Amino acid sequence: MPKSGVNAVVAVFAIFIYPAAIYGDGETLLESLLRPNPICAPVLATAAKHEVQILYTQIDRDAANRPHFTRHEYRVNPEDYFYPASTIKLAGALLALEKLNQLGIVGVDRHTPVRIDSTFSGQTAVREDPSAPDGLPTIAHYIRKLFAVSDNDAYNRLYEFVGQQWMNEGLWEKGYRDVRLTHRLAIARSPEENRHTNPLAFYRGDQVLYQQPMLVNPHTWRAPAPIPKGEGHIQDGELVAAPKDFAGSNYMSVEVLQDLLVAVFFPEELPAERRFDLRPDDYRFLYRAISMLPRECPHPQYDPEKYYDSYVKFFLFGDGKAPMP
Template structure:
């Protein structure tokens, strides 16, 4: 009797754990049918590669209003992945929101932003050599975040918004599981709670002064998250214990996909889930979410390092494939600790195709973290590229009742 009870308890627990992972047969069968042996190998081991995918079909009605249907593969909010630079998407949006809410005359995204310091680990930033006028600004930081995923630009935007404001706003919008508590700097948890004093100055005149801030919110760290078999500590010493991600940033894949949809198609989500952005904000975001490093003079990038597909994982990440001029990808990608993530909206203006793909993958064969020895090139980027190509080919033959009008996403990048 006791053995039977243990058996039932074990399989009940197994069912509950498995039930948390959402998979749609259509997407699963499509990738299995069209995938290469290398892709099928990864798909065979969801626990090892920790992959998750969301494929979003978009169909327009007679009024060109988009309608969305999500297909999931191994999507589970409890399957942790390090979101890396994808957290830069909500921070950029919140920075634009804050500018509007301050509503201060002459305070715009172009107003020079001077970052001071008032706590341990904080840095002062008064100049920006990549800007045409040599001065940092909100707009210029956002450009760098999307064009090359610049970490310093993210850090400055994080400090402008403030850690407490980040969470109060995102939680109120319904993103209850989002946690963005780290800059991309070697700071302690306490140091990350403190954000810098900032001044906005134009022609020597102080336009707005923001004092240093401290986050008093409490975060739920009750669910422990550990990954791997070992890691390198700050002194590059190997520690033979799993790396603890419990207090790291957290951004579930469904939340990331929804954020991207809310920016590209704000009318498709409830009002409370939209960011407070203007028409000009959207045009600005669309430009730099889809522009290539070679298409901008300020910042001016070395395109051998920052090639056109530098932040485009689906289709193009190998850097060698010529990107067709009629395709644009509006996205935010991230990579760190062996995790690769991309949230993308793909537009083919020639064939009148649009769809969204959001996914993540973990590639770390030896199980050691923080050693910069990950299989990004061998397994990671090819996975994203092939998945993107399979979905794209499927979309080419998928019948639509109404042809989409995509002019809202057509941008003259030479302006």
């Protein structure tokens, strides 16, 4: 992130901490806070061009310590597409933990070794993981890697366990509708290859505890119309001087992204149908994984020179590499 971006983030936090909100005519709270700031004002002046969306939720607690949420929006519109990139990984972790609970198989949990096979074009197998405590991949290990350093392969393995169809329907059934998760991350695969997810097995020693065949989503999900973005893109290693069509790409609205955070940190404030089927121990595991810095992760053990404290945490700490306080 360039220094100006870092300053903008700092400025946003500063004005939230030290509000001077006097609403102008027709202004939202966020506009009244951002517009007087010399760094943020130019962003608002070109907000439509840059497709800016901001959703800020104020959390107040009453005398009984129960949280109350007040949402403040600026240009939030689920019809305005943006590529959600790694923000979708939280959904992958939630759905994977939920699926383990719903399988209800004795001995199969997030710490059970999993063997991932390959039977379809574009699939890759995993039998070992040298970064794991005993050299074997597990769902827990993938989730730790996912949050510690935003590991793309870790998300892809959760996607393969959950399956493309349930990655979407599992969220839609809970009311998180503005979602379309159609592909693995950071590896080029066709829509057909992404609809097929690897067969896998959970095991202990020589005993297979649960075997999952290759899952195939019978549906092909795309936006109803093209979504051209940008002026050029890379395709098959070559620069194409034309916008990229994101109609078949992952999508998750700003509102759903924030709703998922509420589901993780305030599940008791949601109706039962909006919650994930997680146990108290799952939440404790998630809170630890989400908050852990790379150097605090016991497995994998990350090189702090490469994976510094603020690695892929630009919103909170910018592009500085100094240790976090």
